[in-house]
Amino acid sequence: MLDKLSSALKKGFEKIAGAIFLDKKTIDAVVKELQRALIQADVNVMLVKELGDKIKAEAENEKIKGIERKEHLTKVLHDEILNLLGKEKHELKIDKNKQTKIMLIGLYGAGKTTTCSKLAAYYSKRGHKTAILGLDVHRPAASEQLEQLGKQNKIQTFTEKNEKSAIKIYEKYKKDLEAYDLVIIDTAGRHSLDNELVNEIKQLTDEIKPDYKLLTIQADIGQAAKTQASEFKKVADINGVIITRMDSTAKAGGALTACAETNSPVYFIGTGEKPNDFESFNPESFISRMLGLGDLEGLLEKVQSAIDEKSQKRLKTKLEEGEFDLRDLQEQLKNMSGMGSMSKMLEMIPGFGKAKDKIPENLLGVQEEKIKKWQHAINSMTEEEIKNPEILEKQTSRMARIARGSGTTTSDIRQLIKQYKLLKEMTSGGDLSNMDMSQGLNQKQMQKLAKKFGKKMRM
Numbered sequence: 344m345l346d347k348l349s350s351a352l353k354k355g356f357e358k359i360a361g362a363i364f365l366d367k368k369t370i371d372a373v374v375k376e377l378q379r380a381l382i383q384a385d386v387n388v389m390l391v392k393e394l395g396d397k398i399k400a401e402a403e404n405e406k407i408k409g410i411e412r413k414e415h416l417t418k419v420l421h422d423e424i425l426n427l428l429g430k431e432k433h434e435l436k437i438d439k440n441k442q443t444k445i446m447l448i449g450l451y452g453a454g455k456t457t458t459c460s461k462l463a464a465y466y467s468k469r470g471h472k473t474a475i476l477g478l479d480v481h482r483p484a485a486s487e488q489l490e491q492l493g494k495q496n497k498i499q500t501f502t503e504k505n506e507k508s509a510i511k512i513y514e515k516y517k518k519d520l521e522a523y524d525l526v527i528i529d530t531a532g533r534h535s536l537d538n539e540l541v542n543e544i545k546q547l548t549d550e551i552k553p554d555y556k557l558l559t560i561q562a563d564i565g566q567a568a569k570t571q572a573s574e575f576k577k578v579a580d581i582n583g584v585i586i587t588r589m590d591s592t593a594k595a596g597g598a599l600t601a602c603a604e605t606n607s608p609v610y611f612i613g614t615g616e617k618p619n620d621f622e623s624f625n626p627e628s629f630i631s632r633m634l635g636l637g638d639l640e641g642l643l644e645k646v647q648s649a650i651d652e653k654s655q656k657r658l659k660t661k662l663e664e665g666e667f668d669l670r671d672l673q674e675q676l677k678n679m680s681g682m683g684s685m686s687k688m689l690e691m692i693p694g695f696g697k698a699k700d701k702i703p704e705n706l707l708g709v710q711e712e713k714i715k716k717w718q719h720a721i722n723s724m725t726e727e728e729i730k731n732p733e734i735l736e737k738q739t740s741r742m743a744r745i746a747r748g749s750g751t752t753t754s755d756i757r758q759l760i761k762q763y764k765l766l767k768e769m770t771s772g773g774d775l776s777n778m779d780m781s782q783g784l785n786q787k788q789m790q791k792l793a794k795k796f797g798k799k800m801r802m
């Protein structure tokens with residue numbers, strides 16, 4: 344995401360930190376590079392100019408001297424970028440004791456349907472009883488797409504393939520929906536915000552009275568998001584925005600900053616095609632990640648998204664009791680493959696942002712392949728072997744049998760056992776077993792973990 348902007352920002356900070364003398368020439372160079380990157384990310388030229396002027400003005404403040412000046416400028420740079428992105432983190436208020444309805448609206452291809460299922464999965468994993476309601480009656484395949492996504496994410500989905508009136512579909516399921524504390528509603532798009540769409544949104548919102556009307560925008564449109572957000576605000580009174588396809592465009596910066604400009608809070612961003620490629624948007628941690636400082640909160644959110652509450656609790660008990668077998672490792676591996684690519688994960692671990700550049704892409708790919716192989720191998724084991732993997736090392740004939748049965752090699756299985764022992768050692772060391780997984784890890788624990796992984800996880 345925003346690779347060029349990210350590297351310009353990093354360079355800017357490094358230049359300021361490394362300069363012996365913060366003279367005008369250095370400042371001008373940093374500002375120029377940053378401005379170029381912002382414009383490439385499709386940020387509004389006027390905003391870019393303002394940002395440059397502010398940084399330069401602060402740099403000329405003669406009252407602040409020496410090291411303090413560097414710190415001051417670093418902070419100004421950080422704060423100005425934060426300002427562009429909208430400063431605060433916005434969260435939807437969703438009460439478990441009262442039903443909340445969220446309606447996604449937007450143009451064709453904005454990512455509404457995909458995002459409905461991502462959003463439903465996001466809240467379902469956080470313990471909300473969630474259903475999806477499909478009201479796109481315009482595209483023939485819409486209900487099938489939604490149902491498929493719902494099934495994939497184990498979310499109850501209500502659709503009606505042959506009904507041409509969205510209101511009628513809602514009326515039909517109104518009673519059923521009362522059983523859910525969160526209802527996510529997919530609607531039809533159009534090529535543009537025309538009268539037909541406006542009328543349809545009006546009709547639906549009058550009848551359904553959603554608590555949130557969220558505009559879905561694809562990041563590809565860059566700063567054109569400004570017009571879209573303000574128009575939808577005018578005619579549909581939207582509460583905020585979800586930006587999708589952050590992963591597939593260099594213009595994402597434009598879309599983000601345009602929403603901030605129109606005071607349309609960005610609640611979530613979509614970062615890929617997989618169900619878990621979705622996160623709540625927090626400007627502060629977004630910047631830290633761009634700067635390669637790692638983003639604990641974002642990482643934890645992903646970890647929590649991927650591991651549902653039940654399996655978290657189960658794992659915690661296992662760890663506390665010092666029991667951890669291959670079945671548990673398998674569950675971990677499954678969770679990991681749901682988290683999106685390994686490289687995206689690593690980016691979020693403090694200190695790994697930099698290290699990641701040094702790991703060749705294809706090696707990270709191999710890692711994911713390996714995870715698949717390990718899964719197959721575990722499936723070919725007997726209960727005894729799963730509970731007590733150490734016996735495999737003593738009886739290599741078992742290893743050969745498993746390799747044959749699972750289409751893997753004995754060396755794959757040796758690596759699997761190594762990984763298992765490593766995890767077991769880590770968990771029995773007391774560090775992990777003391778963690779309250781449901782509360783997330785604190786920063787210290789996370790750094791400790793990162794350090795351990797850094798040393799031991801050779802890929």
Ligand code: GDP
Nearest residue numbers: 451452453454455456457587588613614615616
């Ligand atoms: P709708 O017409 O607004 O309902 O849009 P869809 O949900 O059908 O999405 C349109 C396309 O965008 C689909 O191919 C999705 O897989 C894709 N898409 C949605 N969100 C993302 C995302 O965050 N990243 C990427 N790369 N693709 C996405």
Ligand code: MG
Nearest residue numbers: 455456479485
């Ligand atoms: Mg759709």
